[in-house]
Amino acid sequence: EDQVTQSPEALRLQEGxxxxxxxxxxxxxxxxxxxxxxxxxxxPEFLFTLYSAGEEKEKERLKATLTKKESFLHITAPKPEDxxxxxxxxxxxxxxxxxxxxxxxxxxxxxxx
Amino acid sequence: DAxxxxxPRHKVTETGTxxxxxxxxxxxxxxxxxxxxxxxxxLRLIHYSYGVKDTDKGxxxxxxxxxxxxxxxxxxxxxxxxxxxxxxxxxxxSEASGSLNEQFFGPGTRLTVL
Numbered sequence: 001e002d003q004v005t006q007s008p009e010a011l012r013l014q015e016g017x018x019x020x021x022x023x024x025x026x027x028x029x030x031x032x033x034x035x036x037x038x039x040x041x042x043x044p045e046f047l048f049t050l051y052s053a054g055e056e057k058e059k060e061r062l063k064a065t066l067t068k069k070e071s072f073l074h075i076t077a078p079k080p081e082d083x084x085x086x087x088x089x090x091x092x093x094x095x096x097x098x099x100x101x102x103x104x105x106x107x108x109x110x111x112x113x
Numbered sequence: 114d115a116x117x118x119x120x121p122r123h124k125v126t127e128t129g130t131x132x133x134x135x136x137x138x139x140x141x142x143x144x145x146x147x148x149x150x151x152x153x154x155x156l157r158l159i160h161y162s163y164g165v166k167d168t169d170k171g172x173x174x175x176x177x178x179x180x181x182x183x184x185x186x187x188x189x190x191x192x193x194x195x196x197x198x199x200x201x202x203x204x205x206x207s208e209a210s211g212s213l214n215e216q217f218f219g220p221g222t223r224l225t226v227l
Contacts, residue, residue, distance in 0.1 A: 034215055043117075043203050043218035044156070087156070100146075100171070101216060105155040 002027040006088050006104035013111050016077045021086055021107045024070040029093025033071050034101065035064050036087040044087055047073075078111045085109070116140050117219035119204050125225045132191040134222050136204030138184075144207040145187040146171075146216060147179060149200040156203065162187055194226045 007022045025033070032051055036044035048057045050066040057064050061082065063074045073086055085108045089101040116139030126132050136145060147159040148171075158171030160179040168179050176198060178190045191198055201223050205216040 036218075041221075043220050046215045046217060049215050089156075100158060100161065101156075103156040105153060 002090070002092050002102050004088055004090055004102050004104040006086075006107050008107060009105070010108040011110070013075075013078055013109070015079055015111055015113050018074070018076045018078070020075070021073040021109070022070060023073070023088030023104055025088075025090050026069075027090050027092045027102070030090060031093055032091040033066055034089045034091070035071070035073055036089065038085045038087055038106070047086075075109070078109075080111045080113050083109055083111045117204060117206055117217060119202075119219040119222050121222060122220065123223045125227065126194050127227050128195055129193050132194050132224065132226075134189045134202055134204075134224070136187045136189070136219060138187075138206050140206055140208075140217075141184060142206040142208050142217075143184075144216075145181065146205040146207070147177070147187065147189045148203045148205065149173065149198075150203060150221075151200050159189065159202075191224075194224075196226050198224065199226045200224060 004025045013019055032049055034049050035047040037047055038044045048064040053066055053068045055066050061076050065072050085106040087106045089103045091101055118137045120135045144163055146161040148156045150156050157173045159173055159177050160171055162168045162181040165181055180188045201221050203221045204219040207216045208214045
């Protein structure tokens with residue numbers, strides 16, 4: 001069964017304290033891995049798409065990387081405004097043309113000033 | 114921001130009553146999706162549409178139906194709401210088939226079934 005697991009469930013950092021969030025997956029043929037940010041009371045906001053092992057993408061203080069088994073979202077020198085829930089999702093070979101995604105349960109990040 | 118609106122944004126209803134949630138997009142995207150989000154479960158796909166009048170079931174479709182009569186509108190109906198359908202519902206859109214396009218999400222509808 002296709003599965004996406006995110007860890008840790010929650011992470012508390014001090015402002016400026018860099019860290020990484022993990023998304024591990026067991027799927028039948030990965031066709032894309034997606035990272036989203038979700039603020040309380042809002043819909044998920046798209047951050048990155050990664051397609052193949054070794055690929056990296058960056059946006060401000062965030063960098064996403066991908067291996068054959070997992071993805072990491074690295075947060076460098078975080079600020080309080082980076083506090084949010086970060087969601088990971090995968091598209092599998094069996095998602096077909098409908099682009100269906102399987103989501104993890106997210107990591108709740110809190111950055112304290 | 115992707116042009117996606119959901120209505121209503123909040124709704125409280127009673128068990129056994131019908132409820133319809135609306136998703137409206139201005140992006141002319143082909144694919145539309147309804148998800149529910151519950152603590153400990155993440156986002157779970159209810160139904161999706163791959164064109165006008167073309168819909169299919171997701172992983173948690175029992176108790177829900179959908180309709181899409183226009184490209185821009187995707188309706189989710191709970192024929193007889195139950196307390197287990199209390200949740201936050203998100204609509205998403207995606208551009209095209211056969212390519213690795215991300216989904217863009219609406220602001221959500223918080224539904225409470227008493």
